[in-house]
Amino acid sequence: MATFQDLDLSKQLHFAIEDLGFTTPTPIQQESFSVIRGGKDVVGIAQTGTGKTFAYMLPLLRDLKFSTQVNPRILVIVPTRELVIQVVEQIEAFAKYINVRIVGVYGGVNMNTQAQSLQQGADIVVATPGRLYDLVLSRALQLKAIKKLVIDEVDVMLDLGFRFQITNIFELLPDQRQNIMFSATMTDDVKILIDDFFVSPHTISIAVSGTPLDNISQSCYAVPNFYTKANLLTHLLKDAETFSKVLVFITNKRLADRLFESLKRDFGEEVAVIHSNKTQNYRIRSIENFNAGENRILVATDVMARGLDLNMITHVFNFNTPNYPENYMHRIGRAGRAEAKGNAILFYTEKEKEFKEAIENLMNYEIPSLEIPEEVVISTELAPEEQTHIRERNNPLKTEGLDAGFHEKKEKNKKTNQGGSYRREIVKKYKKPKTRGDKNYNLRNKKKRR
Known part of the structure; x- marks a missing residue:
């Protein structure tokens, strides 16, 4: 060698x-x-x-x-x-x-x-x-x-x-x-x-994207919704000895803040969050504290954690299943840096199942599935993103199911601009507008001036 x-x-x-x-x-x-x-x-x-x-x-x-x-x-x-x-x-x-x-x-x-x-x-x-x-x-x-x-x-x-x-x-x-x-x-x-x-x-x-890293153990959980995912993550992270340094990936800034607040109730100063809406000093401090071991759990969006040298991560959680299979490889690679052993855990809902299957097809590897522990509360509460919304609120041809405040235009608001009333009267009388560009008009005025 x-x-x-x-x-x-x-x-x-x-x-x-x-x-x-x-x-x-x-x-x-x-x-x-x-x-x-x-x-x-x-x-x-x-x-x-x-x-x-x-x-x-x-x-x-x-x-x-x-x-x-x-x-x-x-x-x-x-x-x-x-x-x-x-x-x-x-x-x-x-x-x-x-x-x-x-x-x-x-x-x-x-x-x-x-x-x-x-x-x-x-x-x-x-x-x-x-x-x-x-x-x-x-x-x-x-x-x-x-x-x-x-x-x-x-x-x-x-x-x-x-x-x-x-x-x-x-x-x-x-x-x-x-x-x-x-x-x-x-x-x-x-x-x-x-x-x-x-x-x-x-x-x-060197390593084709999609090749599972040999030194990373992978597993997944089928979870019904966001709040059940949060409950499951909280339950697992209570084992601080096993989950000693954890990176949690999540889709966007809004969800990152929501998950951070949920975890903070149970883990306090052990948890930190990093995304692009945080100030530069806050982001640098979060990374330094995580690397130094002062924070055990770091919640991050994909872009913020890409390429960062985060030391000795034991577990990477995919709180949501990424839309693009390659992003899954970037995420789990955080736990296998410099040939270290690591663990990757994926949470997926029914809607995210096709993304999980795309990841498995890319890797040519079926991620082992685990059952949700009985102690975990299965929440019936839906996050705003999971709730059903009316998608055609502004469609004038589809009014059923819209709010009661919707109404047809009043008659006066249906009027269109027809031009000045004087102009319309001239049109009725002379069949066409009488303007200075009219040849006969100009000819009559010329005779009067003589």
């Missing part, structure tokens, strides 16, 4: 790797090293948690020469603010014994402060697409010296609607550069981006 000693690394990088306690590169790290150093465009497809950040930064740092120039030479684009902070910290750890300037820029904080940091000079810039584009437009950041472009978690960025910013950033970059892209899935949108901007890329595919 290859070790980091087998790679052509500088002493400074070896020292940093030893400090981090790494001995053996992961498959994506091993395969990427020589290809990226060769200067070709690279597309890496690897499951989450396989060390992708180290895979692209190790060869880039190996060949990064000391420079005092102001404009950056390496640009790394990631989808979220939390990932910017994480990637900057990781690069700083890798480059501990190298003289390199690293700046992270992201939204939600003062842009002028970030502009001042960039003006002092940077070798590597890590950025979210939106803030990067704003800084370039304000001329606080120039991309003319970029030699290496890295786009990490590109499928998430396209899902978030950053296509416009990404394509415009590509147009602003020098033509002579190396493009490096890492993604957990190869979607049609990602393929289009590669076809448009990459030159004969070398593809490295």
Whole structure:
């Protein structure tokens, strides 16, 4: 088995790797090293948690020469603010014994402060697409010296609607550069981006999306509704010894807050929540407390937890079944980082059953089903999203079942604009409007003036 000693690394990088306690590169790290150093465009497809950040930064740092120039030479684009902070910290750890300037820029904080940091000079810039584009437009950041472009978690960025910013950033970059892209899935949108901007890329595919991770134990529960899911989750989490560090995935911000309030009644300060409506400081504090063990349970939306290095998670709960099977793989990969053992538990309702079956078809694996414990209360209360609603409230042709306040228009409100009354009388009398454009009218007036 290859070790980091087998790679052509500088002493400074070896020292940093030893400090981090790494001995053996992961498959994506091993395969990427020589290809990226060769200067070709690279597309890496690897499951989450396989060390992708180290895979692209190790060869880039190996060949990064000391420079005092102001404009950056390496640009790394990631989808979220939390990932910017994480990637900057990781690069700083890798480059501990190298003289390199690293700046992270992201939204939600003062842009002028970030502009001042960039003006002092940077070798590597890590950025979210939106803030990067704003800084370039304000001329606080120039991309003319970029030699290496890295786009990490590109499928998430396209899902978030950053296509416009990404394509415009590509147009602003020098033509002579190396493009490096890492993604957990190869979607049609990602393929289009590669076809448009990459030159004969070398593809490295380590784990095909949909392959169940061997070190993750999976199971599922058929649950009737939201509140029964909450009761079941609460019941399971009371076993703090087994469920010592838990990540709970949920669809959106509104449901995340509702579940957080429900869990907080039983677990108090043990539970935290993270989604995009929370302030930047709150989100950073939630991640730090969870990693430090101060919080045992973290409720998160998909986008917020994607790519984050959340340490030593024992269990991942899929509180809802994701619509896209690939998202299930991203979620459960949180529990199997760095080849650690983990557990993934899926809750699904009757409406979500087809999503579960799609996941199983993608993995070619049937998730073992468990019975709900007898102690769990089966709730009859339905969440607002589960209640029946009238879908055609504004359809004027379908009035039955609508509120009593609905009524037909009064006669006066059915009138249409016919023009002025004088104009209508002229039409009746002369069969057509009498205007200054009428030839006979003009002719009569001309005779009168004589």
